[in-house]
Amino acid sequence: MTATALVRRPGAFATAGVLRTVDHKDIGIMYVLLGIAFLAIGGLEALLLRVQLATPGEQVLDPSTYDQLFTMHGITMIFLVAIPMLIGFANYVVPLQIGAEDVAFPRLNALSFWLTLFGGVLLYLSFVAGGAPDAGWFAYAPLTEPAHAVGTGMDWYIFGLAVSGAGSIIGAINLAVTILLMRCPGMVMGRAPMFTWMVLITSILIIGAYPMLTSALVMLLVDRQLGGRFFDPAGGGNATLWQHLFWSFGHPEVYIVVLPAFGMISEIVPVFSGKPLFGYRFVAASGIAIGFLSFGVWAHHMFAVGLGDAENAFFSGTSMLIAVPTGVKIFNWLATMWRGRIRLAMPMVFAIGFIATFVIGGLTGVSLAVVPIDLYTTDSYYVVGHLHYVLFGGTMMAVFAGLYYWFPKVTGRLLGHGLGLVHFWFTLIGLTLAFLPMHLLGIEGMPRRVWTYPPGMGWDWPNLVSTIGSFLIAAGAIALAANVWRSLRAGERAGDDPWDAFTLEWSTPSPPPSQNFDTIPRVRGPRPLWDRKNPDRMDPQ
């Protein structure tokens, strides 16, 4: 429904149609719709998992289905929801923010999208072709070796992730070149919007991290299809090597899906506080610092492997260090709000919600960087709670903020405030009920990925609360869908600049014409639209 309504919007897909379009705005919309479709699928998988775990001894799912569902839930949310949503926003917004008419390689851009979609289709074909992957999203060896994973699920995992990963690498190269070379006159990097900055850093992280995953997948394929022994200890191989390779991708991946979220918050908080971003240079520099450090923290996923005290101490140290630039950003946002004229429109409501929930996820992350705490809580629900606070309380809350913020630009219509608040409160209360008790469960000893549990372990009520929370999140999502539906039909007209914003995407009509700008903008500061609207109070150069 959303798709057809968006397809009919004036200007969109005007020249080519969905299959042949290479316009960055069309591709951006398609990426976000892809993310939303898989969000629905991954969300339904999560609800099934939560129903199975609601009470002790539940038998709604059989163990094998349960394993497939939690594996596919993780893969879907990370590779087919978070990444497409963020690349979609980047695709739509970045060329507009930097005053460009498109991305550097429009046809490659379309290829990236179709590869991502094809990778997702390959992953989901596994369900009808002998069983989905069931070794968890990080697929530890030797569980994935042919002796232990007898079906074809892991092969679909390999091909699905390799194909969608290729799409992500090509998309990242495209975005990086676009940001490096296609900024409009006057927009030196020191004046680029913060979302653009974070997308640039994320793109470089993708370019550096995804090939490590592809390598590991190729080696796993050799093991599975050619009888290789890379990760098979019985054949002289090394199962820990998989963990090193996977997490040397997997931890940068965490920042890949959170840095663009930081970028969105760094756009929204200043606009709705009526002030420039506090400490622009520090926010950009802390993003770069996070990017560098993210390649040096991977083994904090592996404390329980027994790498040795020196290794554990090193990775514990780097993991705590990365909290510093992250904390810098939080304080920058708070300082931006300080004494600002705060308008609590929906983007800002979600941005404030993001700051609150992300701080919780960040703090539990620091606690997990402490080796003894990690050894006690590793592979328990404490970790599940932490990662959901980061990925849902962080990335998804920011994506929602970005959705309310840029939806008027994309469609020309504002989303409703009332339904927006319903969405927000259901989501915030839902995620708190769903994910906060998981920390308690972990401390009480409940291992992650168990199919069910006996009564009397003290795990009953937190699991039930968590299940209730997951359904509240789903109810919030329905409110969002209703909001989108209503706005597309009869939403308030947005005009070019509904938020009195600062950056160039708001200087062009909503939705923007296919060439984006009638004349190439020239900028003289970090807030070009502010300068244009306030010639007497322009930012200092």
Place this chain on the structure above:
Amino acid sequence: MSAQADAIGFTRDRNLVGIALFIGSESLFFLAVVIAFVVFREQGLATAKAQLDVGRTALFSLLLFASSGTMGLAAARRSRLWLGLTALLGAAFLAGQGLEYARLLGAGLRPGSELFGTTFFTLTGLHAVHVLVGLVLLATLFAASSARPRRVGQTAWEGIAMYWHFVDAVWVVVFSVVYIGTVLG
């Protein structure tokens, strides 16, 4: 577009910057496979010493290294002659790899027969695939510049040359780690 069109030079050319980023990504891809080879090197050393033909592979490697020189000349002069020679040298290198593979397979070494087989065939095989892709690019460039020389931009020559140099550079690392490493023990 127009802003960049007049500013020729590497850092302003979006195609070359894109290819450079792609090559950076590919480098990390190979780095991971090389790391895996090195991790298991000790276990495979006896087989490597007994089976690898270091001398002949060194000779074929020289052909590939030489092809970087001919590719440089081809790109600088937009010369189909040097381009063709580059492709011939690359193909000869692949043929040498084929001979080495045939001999090793004949001796019973397989990706699944022992750990050295796994790491050797994966690392050298992935490189060979990249050489093959390079040959396809060279052939495409040759055909395009024969049919419509004016429509083939300088960036096409330089971009394909960058990729070819990269494939060559990867082999410097792979040959050092796999073959010279075996000789040195």
